[in-house]
Amino acid sequence: MPKNEKKISNKPKVAFFDFACCEGCQLQIANMGEDLLDLLGVIDVVEFREVMSEKWDKDYDVAMIEGSITDHHAEERIKKIRSRSKVLIAYGSCATLGGVNGMKNSFELDEIRKYVYGAGYTYFDSTPTKAVDQVVKVDYYVHGCPVYLPEVVEVLKCALRGIPYSVPDKPVCSECKLNENGCLYEKGVVCLGPWTKAGCNSWCPNNGNICYGCRGLVKNPAKNAAKNIIEKYRLDPVLMKNKFDMYNKAKEATNEPKK
Amino acid sequence: MSPKNKDLDIKVEYVTRVEGHGNIVVDVKSGNIEKCEFHVVESPRFFEGMLRDRSIFEAQHITSRICGICSCGHTLASIQGAEDALGFKPSEQTIKLRKVLLDYEFLDSHLLHIYLLAAPDALGAPSFVPLIKTHNAVVRRALRMKKTCNDVCDILVGRHVHPISSIVGGFTKLPRPKDLDAMIDLFEGIRKDMEETVALASKLKFPEFYRETEYLGLVSDDEEYPLLSGDIGSTDGRRFAKKDYREATNEFVDPRSSAKFTKLSRESYMVGALARFNLNSNKLHPKAKKAAKDLGFKAPDYNPYMNTVAQVVEVVHCYEHALDILRDLRKKGINYSEELVVGVNEKGHIPVKAGNGVAAVEVPRGILFHNYEIDEKGLIKNANCIIPTNQNINNIEYDMMKLLPEIIDEGKEDIRLKMEMLVRAYDPCISCSAHYLDVKFVE
Numbered sequence: 001m002p003k004n005e006k007k008i009s010n011k012p013k014v015a016f017f018d019f020a021c022c023e024g025c026q027l028q029i030a031n032m033g034e035d036l037l038d039l040l041g042v043i044d045v046v047e048f049r050e051v052m053s054e055k056w057d058k059d060y061d062v063a064m065i066e067g068s069i070t071d072h073h074a075e076e077r078i079k080k081i082r083s084r085s086k087v088l089i090a091y092g093s094c095a096t097l098g099g100v101n102g103m104k105n106s107f108e109l110d111e112i113r114k115y116v117y118g119a120g121y122t123y124f125d126s127t128p129t130k131a132v133d134q135v136v137k138v139d140y141y142v143h144g145c146p147v148y149l150p151e152v153v154e155v156l157k158c159a160l161r162g163i164p165y166s167v168p169d170k171p172v173c174s175e176c177k178l179n180e181n182g183c184l185y186e187k188g189v190v191c192l193g194p195w196t197k198a199g200c201n202s203w204c205p206n207n208g209n210i211c212y213g214c215r216g217l218v219k220n221p222a223k224n225a226a227k228n229i230i231e232k233y234r235l236d237p238v239l240m241k242n243k244f245d246m247y248n249k250a251k252e253a254t255n256e257p258k259k
Numbered sequence: 260m261s262p263k264n265k266d267l268d269i270k271v272e273y274v275t276r277v278e279g280h281g282n283i284v285v286d287v288k289s290g291n292i293e294k295c296e297f298h299v300v301e302s303p304r305f306f307e308g309m310l311r312d313r314s315i316f317e318a319q320h321i322t323s324r325i326c327g328i329c330s331c332g333h334t335l336a337s338i339q340g341a342e343d344a345l346g347f348k349p350s351e352q353t354i355k356l357r358k359v360l361l362d363y364e365f366l367d368s369h370l371l372h373i374y375l376l377a378a379p380d381a382l383g384a385p386s387f388v389p390l391i392k393t394h395n396a397v398v399r400r401a402l403r404m405k406k407t408c409n410d411v412c413d414i415l416v417g418r419h420v421h422p423i424s425s426i427v428g429g430f431t432k433l434p435r436p437k438d439l440d441a442m443i444d445l446f447e448g449i450r451k452d453m454e455e456t457v458a459l460a461s462k463l464k465f466p467e468f469y470r471e472t473e474y475l476g477l478v479s480d481d482e483e484y485p486l487l488s489g490d491i492g493s494t495d496g497r498r499f500a501k502k503d504y505r506e507a508t509n510e511f512v513d514p515r516s517s518a519k520f521t522k523l524s525r526e527s528y529m530v531g532a533l534a535r536f537n538l539n540s541n542k543l544h545p546k547a548k549k550a551a552k553d554l555g556f557k558a559p560d561y562n563p564y565m566n567t568v569a570q571v572v573e574v575v576h577c578y579e580h581a582l583d584i585l586r587d588l589r590k591k592g593i594n595y596s597e598e599l600v601v602g603v604n605e606k607g608h609i610p611v612k613a614g615n616g617v618a619a620v621e622v623p624r625g626i627l628f629h630n631y632e633i634d635e636k637g638l639i640k641n642a643n644c645i646i647p648t649n650q651n652i653n654n655i656e657y658d659m660m661k662l663l664p665e666i667i668d669e670g671k672e673d674i675r676l677k678m679e680m681l682v683r684a685y686d687p688c689i690s691c692s693a694h695y696l697d698v699k700f701v702e
Binding site for chain 1: 303304305306307308309311313317320321324325326327328330371375385386388391398399402403405406409416417418419420421423424426430431432598599600601602603605606
């Protein structure tokens with residue numbers, strides 16, 4: 001046996017990968033503090049470029065994917081990772097929805113490339129922003145910008161046990177009410193809570209800000225309640241569309257995730 | 260083998276333990292350095308382009324997403340640029356709380372770099388993971404301190420990654436007396452860890468390498484170590500108002516590549532902790548001055564590897580500075596009538612006019628510029644950001660070109676490690692720089 005070969009443990013091999021994103025979601029995981037050591041006790045983190053120099057050349061039990069797919073190289077890379085992974089988890093809005101990167105899709109691709117990079121724009125490959133499931137099959141989703149840590153832990157537990165996790169499909173308002181926040185509409189500002197998936201414990205409204213829709217839209221919004229809000233507060237459709245586009249634009253292209 | 264006919268070919272793809280994706284390329288043929296470069300290879304994200312036609316009141320939310328590590332720094336720069344464009348003057352209380360937030364950002368980011376990204380090299384490990392076994396107390400301390408920084412941020416602005424309550428105009432939620440007490444207590448709880456961090460820094464060994472360059476950062480005429488506001492200044496005696504940031508940065512395309520670099524009085528300049536230390540060390544908190552003295556660290560220091568030590572000194576400064584402000588706010592009390600609900604300013608709380616605003620804010624990796632041009636409805640027409648890491652890339656390459664001949668007799672692995680450590684010392688944040696990319700294509 002070569003002297004440097006490490007003993008392979010039976011713990012699940014978990015790898016973290018990032019694509020186009022701010023890397024804030026992996027930072028959320030680093031922010032677990034000393035609890036991180038407990039997590040590391042049950043899994044083997046085999047790749048995590050931001051904090052580790054180690055590399056792994058075998059298959060992964062779980063691949064954690066952060067970021068959107070925004071160029072040809074990324075598309076090839078995510079396909080390779082998928083083929084080596086038993087379970088693939090997309091975490092963070094950039095991965096699950098396209099997130100803020102999707103706002104690029106509101107512009108003519110070459111126009112926005114030229115605006116930012118000038119004449120040399122063709123040096124920088126760029127394709128319309130895609131969520132991970134618009135390229136490969138995703139087994140678990142953790143929405144949010146950034147991800148909400150208790151949900152990350154919950155999803156990891158499900159993934160490691162091989163049981164499904166259902167993303168809450170009720171609006172943020174359901175949590176906001178429980179947290180006894182005053183409704184932001186009453187304060188005269190437009191909040192996307194009524195249309196956005198819960199699961200973040202109404203993080204932004206708890207801190208006095210509006211919901212920006214970072215967890216994606218609920219499948220079946222309470223249509224009458226939503227209609228009431230739109231009529232009561234005379235919401236401008238252009239303003240609303242603009243607000244939804246901040247996180248959800250890339251998902252317009254196709255609603256059918258890859259199988 | 261004598262250096263004269265040495266061949267060396269080093270390609271480090273995706274330098275690890277830096278924020279974002281970067282490559283080092285070294286190519287030596289018969290002792291001649293053909294290439295010695297640092298490439299940023301992150302996928303571009305087009306933030307400036309995407310901001311167009313969005314409300315200036317959304318700029319903070321969007322630009323904070325340029326980078327998870329620097330999200331509070333981008334938040335504060337974005338707000339300053341927006342308020343400058345709108346002609347809005349924040350209250351004294353708001354400025355104090357923003358200074359606390361910036362201190363938190365420095366602490367969080369510097370501690371991450373010192374412990375998890377830089378220390379493994381100095382302790383001879385490939386990452387912090389093996390250190391869990393060999394240096395368990397050090398790893399626990401690091402995670403504990405990181406968690407504390409995170410917790411105080413949660414209290415002040417809702418969370419550290421993409422802060423919630425810090426917006427144009429002020430804060431949507433102001434800390435209650437119990438919140439101020441909690442933040443003070445949390446900080447006091449890591450006082451001993453702070454002392455041990457300085458003690459650890461005294462044990463870290465860094466390569467002996469010197470290259471004097473121009474150091475650029477905020478300067479001011481008052482006694483406070485300038486982080487949130489000031490003019491743009493350099494150790495070569497230059498000074499500019501922040502609105503003239505383009506004259507200070509002089510972005511140019513290098514004939515070696517398609518990259519955009521920055522320079523001022525010399526071939527390159529450096530920004531970040533070492534630059535700030537070299538410019539403003541006399542304004543540090545007395546306890547930070549003492550830490551520097553204990554570490555035998557004096558301005559000016561021309562060793563870029565010492566950037567990590569400058570970060571340790573700033574950690575002490577920001578810790579004490581934030582505590583001073585928190586105690587002062589606790590004593591004087593907070594005016595809660597300043598709490599804001601803004602959204603996209605639907606209610607017109609903040610008067611809107613067309614304008615052009617510039618922010619110059621020190622963030623952990625150096626001076627950060629945001630510039631917004633808005634129309635009379637408050638919609639963004641043009642946006643520009645110049646990021647610290649972008650400003651440093653040119654300087655990193657000049658460092659590498661001076662370093663390589665000095666260490667060329669060493670083995671390839673040692674050369675590779677020293678090059679990687681040099682890049683890491685700058686604590687580059689490539690997610691940030693990628694929006695304005697400096698990719699160079701070899702071959």
